[in-house]
Amino acid sequence: MNTTNTSGSCAKDIMSSTLLTAYEGWTISRLADFFINRKISAAPVIASDHELVGVVSISDVFKFNNLTEGDKSNALRNHYRDSCGQEINEEVLRSWVKDADKNCTVHQIMTHEVIAIDQRESIKSVAQLLLEQHLHRVFVTDNNKVIGVITAMDVLAALAPH
Template sequence: MTGSSFQEALLGLAIADLMSPKVLTVYEGWSVKRLAGFFVKHGISGAPVIAADDELVGVVTQSDVVRFETRTLTDDELEKLSQFYCGPFGGKLGDKDIRHLRERANENCTANAIMTPEVFSLDVNAPVSDACELIVNKHIHRLFITDNGQLVGVVTARDILHKLI
């Protein structure tokens, strides 16, 4: 297929024609360990992150989990964890407690701590060409689809390619 044939194949299609309406979401308070298990269980590589009020607040991927699990927490990150456990008016954690936090970071750190807060989305009525442009220009793999601000689907670069062949 030539470039113009690709464009013709996509002409007139709306995102709704390609999107998957089943979107598995994760909550921002989930532990990294729970998040990793969720990805494995569902065979997915990423998911939108929602807050308690169902607001879309970020996106997290398997790569984020791997990067987190293969590095050492910084002192700043340990301080944030300490504040989380002790509260704003609590005291400092002892060396033993800090060692415990380091060893169990994947159980103590949350999706919110490792997610990308920038979320790319399009309205359900947007043309597929807008999705292609965003995916290419922003170097992303998935685009979330909304209807009146509510998450209703997801479309991936792979979904678009499948429509072309």
């Protein structure tokens, strides 16, 4: 988005700077506990070097849990291959599938594309982006560093008459 705000409120004014993040190496089970314990439905995903690498939501967890055993097996096989550089023993793979949520990682279910908006964007631009992209939240950046998050409810609260 290129429309910067010249008067009135901007993205930085309505964002939440409290940003809970998930690590891409967490298990899906740990992620689910994180969402439940923090009472949140999504989080930006960071790598071990704290670089933003994606976003993950409770919907991603539900989708994973509803995969067939064959799809979970493929996810585990790919994870093992990516991590170890070799193929997994099929007997071991079958035993891992039983606890796939403890053996697969956030990296496997996250969305790699992160949609963000600059902190100086107008609230109207934020609302437009949420509508056009069918998003529930958007991350706010300052020089490409994530500094906050704005939800659809934040925009509604900002636009509603007080």
